[in-house]
Amino acid sequence: MTDAPDPNPATLGPFERWLTLWVALAMLAGLVVGNLAPGLVGAVAGAEVASINLVVAVLIWAMVYPMMIAVDLGAVAGVWKQPRGLLITLAVNWLVKPFTMALLAVLFFEHVFADWIDPEDAQQYIAGLILLGAAPCTAMVFVWSQLTRGDATYTLVQVSVNDLIMVVAFTPIVALLLGVTDIVVPWQTLILATVLYVVLPLAAGLLTRRLLGSQAAIDAFGRRVKPWSVTGLIATVAILFGLQGEVILDRPLIIALIAVPIILQSYGIFALAYGAAWLMKVPHRIAAPCAMIGTSNFFELAVAVAISLFGLNSGAALATVVGVLVEVPVMLTLVAFANRTRARFPERPLP
Numbered sequence: 001m002t003d004a005p006d007p008n009p010a011t012l013g014p015f016e017r018w019l020t021l022w023v024a025l026a027m028l029a030g031l032v033v034g035n036l037a038p039g040l041v042g043a044v045a046g047a048e049v050a051s052i053n054l055v056v057a058v059l060i061w062a063m064v065y066p067m068m069i070a071v072d073l074g075a076v077a078g079v080w081k082q083p084r085g086l087l088i089t090l091a092v093n094w095l096v097k098p099f100t101m102a103l104l105a106v107l108f109f110e111h112v113f114a115d116w117i118d119p120e121d122a123q124q125y126i127a128g129l130i131l132l133g134a135a136p137c138t139a140m141v142f143v144w145s146q147l148t149r150g151d152a153t154y155t156l157v158q159v160s161v162n163d164l165i166m167v168v169a170f171t172p173i174v175a176l177l178l179g180v181t182d183i184v185v186p187w188q189t190l191i192l193a194t195v196l197y198v199v200l201p202l203a204a205g206l207l208t209r210r211l212l213g214s215q216a217a218i219d220a221f222g223r224r225v226k227p228w229s230v231t232g233l234i235a236t237v238a239i240l241f242g243l244q245g246e247v248i249l250d251r252p253l254i255i256a257l258i259a260v261p262i263i264l265q266s267y268g269i270f271a272l273a274y275g276a277a278w279l280m281k282v283p284h285r286i287a288a289p290c291a292m293i294g295t296s297n298f299f300e301l302a303v304a305v306a307i308s309l310f311g312l313n314s315g316a317a318l319a320t321v322v323g324v325l326v327e328v329p330v331m332l333t334l335v336a337f338a339n340r341t342r343a344r345f346p347e348r349p350l351p
Helices: 019-036 038-045 054-068 073-081 083-112 119-133 140-147 152-178 187-212 215-243 245-250 252-279 284-295 299-310 315-340
Strands: none
Touching: 019 038, 019 215, 019 245, 019 315, 038 215, 054 140, 054 152, 054 187, 054 215, 083 119, 083 152, 083 252, 083 284, 119 152, 119 252, 119 299, 119 315, 140 152, 140 215, 140 284, 140 315, 152 284, 187 215, 215 245, 215 315, 245 252, 245 315, 252 284, 252 315, 284 315, 299 315
């Protein structure tokens, strides 16, 4: 990481500026294709290895690669000079988020919405929300970090540490919160996800930097490939909504009910992490991504595990897909808020 602030103001290109519109159109396209061409959607859904959809994996890779070009591994050691952001991320992601998500899920689906939902379906939705809460963001956080001018290297370190912890902590946390002891956790999914979403894009980014040589050439190339990040996001959303298109159209009220605890959780977690970063005088380029990691979800993993545990058409799988629907517009509002409040944070870390 560098201590010097970015002298250029944060700007959004046409892709980012109209991202909400593109995502809304992608959702609509996914619903249409899912209902009119189920065979096509089925073919995409069948392209899996270790419960990871390879088509989606390629698209996630396309999201991450443009961000990885900005990463300079020579600066990774500097993260230990600024431990506050990493500590906030780890505390929020593993000591707070899974448990508050479970609490909100139980509160709404066993009490507030109890008269409107069958108890068996309610348990499925609770399970899906628990899977979302136990999986902090891996890929999408690079998008949010870039939109808030976050430190790419520090974001990479935060995500990598979260991935390592996820391998160890995901199983017992999910088992505890679901109240069972015989959950089959897809270890291949976790390992392959780390390789596909972090290791390979990072290797490609480092190789690209080496081949391009100068920083000017790296910056120019980064601007050219940046639109592929948003393209990957749009295509991923379309596929996920295509997989659940029929269910979503049949039960629109359920979608709204599932969204309520997710929205409350998202804004609450962001407020906690971002507020802690402000109190601890963390620089904005670290504070914003550190809050985004816990707020955003590793929805690819949540969807995969929900399908493997409960089935493609289960309420748990539906809940994880609703997480995608809620996440993008919510995260865009938080990106805008983070950019507006940049001046409230120090430009340099405290000594």
